[in-house]
Amino acid sequence: MATHRWRDSPEVIARMIDSGSIKSWSAKNIVLKPNETCVIMADGKIQDILSETVLKNYVGGFTRWLGSKMGMGSRDHKMIFAMTGPFDLLFKMEGKTADGGRVNGMLNMRLQIQRDDVPKLVNIFANSGRELNRGFFVKMYETEIMSRVVIPLLAKQADINAVRSPDFADMIEMAVRAEMRGSFDQYGVTMLRAFAVVNETDLEKLQVFKQQTKVLTDKSDLINETALAAIDRQQSLTLARIEAEKDVAKAKARGEVEVALESELLELRKQEAEWAVERDDMAARQDIQLDGKQRKMDIAMGAFEQVQAAKRARMEQQSDANLSRQQHTDDMQREMMKMAADSGALTPEVMQTFLEQQSAQKSHDQPITKAPVNAGNVCASCGGGIQMGWNICPNCGTEQ
Amino acid sequence: MTIGNPTDAFTYVRALQMLVGGYGAYQRDKRRETDVAVKEEILRGADRVRTHVENVHDDAYRDGDIKIAKACQSTIEEIDALRNDVNLGETGGEHPFFSKQIGASKKILNKLIKHDHETMTLLVKAVNRSNDLEKVAAEEGDVMKAVRETRQLVSSVRGHFSERRAVLKKII
Numbered sequence: 001m002a003t004h005r006w007r008d009s010p011e012v013i014a015r016m017i018d019s020g021s022i023k024s025w026s027a028k029n030i031v032l033k034p035n036e037t038c039v040i041m042a043d044g045k046i047q048d049i050l051s052e053t054v055l056k057n058y059v060g061g062f063t064r065w066l067g068s069k070m071g072m073g074s075r076d077h078k079m080i081f082a083m084t085g086p087f088d089l090l091f092k093m094e095g096k097t098a099d100g101g102r103v104n105g106m107l108n109m110r111l112q113i114q115r116d117d118v119p120k121l122v123n124i125f126a127n128s129g130r131e132l133n134r135g136f137f138v139k140m141y142e143t144e145i146m147s148r149v150v151i152p153l154l155a156k157q158a159d160i161n162a163v164r165s166p167d168f169a170d171m172i173e174m175a176v177r178a179e180m181r182g183s184f185d186q187y188g189v190t191m192l193r194a195f196a197v198v199n200e201t202d203l204e205k206l207q208v209f210k211q212q213t214k215v216l217t218d219k220s221d222l223i224n225e226t227a228l229a230a231i232d233r234q235q236s237l238t239l240a241r242i243e244a245e246k247d248v249a250k251a252k253a254r255g256e257v258e259v260a261l262e263s264e265l266l267e268l269r270k271q272e273a274e275w276a277v278e279r280d281d282m283a284a285r286q287d288i289q290l291d292g293k294q295r296k297m298d299i300a301m302g303a304f305e306q307v308q309a310a311k312r313a314r315m316e317q318q319s320d321a322n323l324s325r326q327q328h329t330d331d332m333q334r335e336m337m338k339m340a341a342d343s344g345a346l347t348p349e350v351m352q353t354f355l356e357q358q359s360a361q362k363s364h365d366q367p368i369t370k371a372p373v374n375a376g377n378v379c380a381s382c383g384g385g386i387q388m389g390w391n392i393c394p395n396c397g398t399e400q
Numbered sequence: 401m402t403i404g405n406p407t408d409a410f411t412y413v414r415a416l417q418m419l420v421g422g423y424g425a426y427q428r429d430k431r432r433e434t435d436v437a438v439k440e441e442i443l444r445g446a447d448r449v450r451t452h453v454e455n456v457h458d459d460a461y462r463d464g465d466i467k468i469a470k471a472c473q474s475t476i477e478e479i480d481a482l483r484n485d486v487n488l489g490e491t492g493g494e495h496p497f498f499s500k501q502i503g504a505s506k507k508i509l510n511k512l513i514k515h516d517h518e519t520m521t522l523l524v525k526a527v528n529r530s531n532d533l534e535k536v537a538a539e540e541g542d543v544m545k546a547v548r549e550t551r552q553l554v555s556s557v558r559g560h561f562s563e564r565r566a567v568l569k570k571i572i
Binding site: 034035084112114115116167171174175177178181190192193 | 443447454457458461462466469470473476477480483487488
């Protein structure tokens with residue numbers, strides 16, 4: 001079964017139709033949801049208020065059309081459909097606060113048409129079209145709300161801040177409820193809620209602009225101050241760094257000088273110590289050398305004395321031997337000459353031979369006065385010659 | 401044959417019939433009509449309470465008594481909530497009544513009749529209290545106390561009505 005739809009847009013709140021205006025071959029049902037109400041008016045009377053039901057075969061159809069042509073049924077049969085659920089309307093809100101600030105905004109109102117109040121919509125349909133949408137209700141109530149509620153209430157507010165306070169929200173709802181109750185009741189409208197949404201005012205825009213400008217200025221000042229502070233800080237840091245570097249250089253130079261002096265002093269001390277050691281060593285060496293020379297000298301002198309004594313003894317012994325042998329030789333020569341003389345053989349030739357033999361004997365007996373010096377044995381210390389058999393230089397006492 | 405009009409619920413039915421015009425006590429052919437009648441009576445009572453409270457609200461607002469106006473406003477909001485609950489409450493089908501899964505027995509219907517009576521009794525109290533509220537406001541009595549009591553009674557009606565569905569579903 002076909003269904004007649006009375007509403008094809010969510011903007012539509014109510015509609016009045018003539019049932020005869022719905023023309024179709026087959027009859028149509030009308031389904032009424034819980035938030036929809038249908039008021040049936042026939043022959044100028046309100047017959048019924050229906051909701052949550054199905055009106056079976058209520059409109060359209062060939063037989064109904066034929067019956068109307070034949071003068072059967074009601075001559076005037078109308079239906080008023082209405083949404084009985086809450087719906088929101090937005091009203092433009094304009095006014096001035098006590099300080100002259102212009103306030104613009106929107107007034108949001110939540111309204112409802114109660115089921116029993118739907119017939120009151122006839123009052124509206126009598127003065128307007130057959131379809132009532134949100135725009136119609138806004139247009140119908142806007143001027144009244146502005147003049148009776150919004151403008152007087154805004155004028156009582158000190159400034160825009162008061163308009164945005166919770167008290168103003170309560171006040172505007174109370175004012176709408178109290179001031180508009182009669183007008184709403186007249187057309188079967190019930191107000192559920194109301195609240196205002198206030199736009200930014202010119203004064204607020206100016207304040208915002210001032211604030212933004214101030215923020216920008218402050219920001220620039222802050223940036224400049226920061227930059228200057230950074231430059232000052234950099235300058236201070238640079239000066240401090242230069243000072244520090246200078247001090248460091250001074251200290252370094254002083255330190256280097258001190259180090260150099262200290263190093264030089266150390267070198268000097270070292271050299272002095274070396275020299276002292278060398279001097280001590282040399283002194284010790286000299287002492288040792290002196291002691292050695294003395295000792296060697298003593299040894300040499302002792303050895304020399306011993307040699308001289310031995311020499312003297314040897315020479316004495318040799319002299320004694322020579323003397324004794326000479327004595328013996330003389331005695332023997334005398335006996336031989338005596339014997340020769342006795343035998344009469346003492347001739348000049350014998351005498352000459354005898355003398356030659358005696359000279360040869362003497363030359364043979366003549367002692368070597370000086371010991372032969374070894375030509376290749378020279379003292380390494382003093383360069384003096386050393387006789388064969390000597391282990392110590394007689395000149396310097398150095399042991400060879 | 402009256403299924404939902406037993407002797408033990410007779411007192412309540414009589415009482416309801418005095419309060420609700422056309423109360424059919426959930427007879428077989430009048431179950432939905434009875435249900436609608438009960439709901440409409442609740443709506444009507446709520447409207448009465450709302451009107452009284454609105455009168456006090458408007459006077460308080462114009463007198464500058466914002467505190468009482470605010471209290472009235474919250475009471476009106478509670479009444480609107482009750483109206484919404486009743487308007488959009490389930491109505492059930494013709495057969496079986498209320499639930500497609502579970503049919504309403506005599507016992508349940510008796511319980512429902514008793515529950516409706518209690519709801520209506522509370523609603524009558526709320527209407528009377530709202531009437532007293534306007535009177536107190538006119539006599540400059542303790543309006544705030546009367547407003548709060550009215551709101552409390554409306555809340556009680558709302559809460560009690562919400563149990564109706566539970567009764568029909570055999571939950572309580």
